[in-house]
Amino acid sequence: MNNFNSHRTLILNSTFQPLSIASAKRSVALLLSKKINVLKESNLQIRSENEIITVPKVALLTYYVKAPYARRVALNRSNIFIRDFNTCQYCGSSAESIDHIIPKSKGGENVWSNVVACCKRCNLIKADKLLSQTILKLKNFPIKPEGNFWIKTIIGSNPDPEWKEYLISA
Template sequence: MSRALVLNASYEALAIVSSRRAISLVLCNKAEILHETGDYFHSERCVFPEPSVIRLKYYVKVPFPKRVALTRRAVFARDNYRCQYCGAPAENIDHVVPKSRGGGHSWDNVVASCKPCNSRKEDRFLHETNFVLRRAPMQPRAKAWIWLLGNPRDEWLPYIGEPSISA
């Protein structure tokens, strides 16, 4: 099933929902379609365009900005699926300061790594090895959650900004 980008009345990206949920919001007169996919929903007597981007007709106050959850998938996406030590395709995540030596499980301490680098580093600090980080780990920007959900449609780009999820 396709997805649709939901915008606030101020054109701020709020969420990504199923196309079925998006058409439901449009039919309940809570949103308007800004972009269509070219496909259609059919009922017994009507045909409705499948929405790709919808805009709410009323402003929804968002109490807190969305934070990107620290997941394996999110770390890989932030690091472009590349090992931050050697540049090979990433298969694991690594704690820069090992958890066994006081490091936390946080955005600024977790990087993507390949299996060989992860095995060679073991539970040592960077200064105890010959590894150098290609880029310092940091928390992704606020709108990164959109990019982490998969490939956004071209018509979403004016509303969600640049594809980079780095800070």
């Protein structure tokens, strides 16, 4: 049971679309209540009452879940990093912070179209200035993520490699 606490099970909606990530405990509970079918087993086993249960790595819900709650993506650091592929939107190197394109001090809002992931160096150049006052140029115009983006935010930036074949629709 060494990795019981860190285990993550990918739960797919009955349509095979990724829906959520469950802990080992939660996925076993879903399994015992017959709410999921196992698509891929992990090497993690737990004893429940009289049986040994293999914790799933990937499982399919036996019913369809409408997930409107998940479709609203929160504007936060980690989701901005996911949208911007962890890269600085000014120079393309690895991002370490968030920049407000129009600085807050100049009335810039905390909205998807005014925030980008950015590296330390560009953040220092940009500081509290407007983009036109610097040498920096945006690589992409930042937009509010839509569509299936929320799935990426659930899966996070380090999905289990064994989920790969099930994440095609994400």
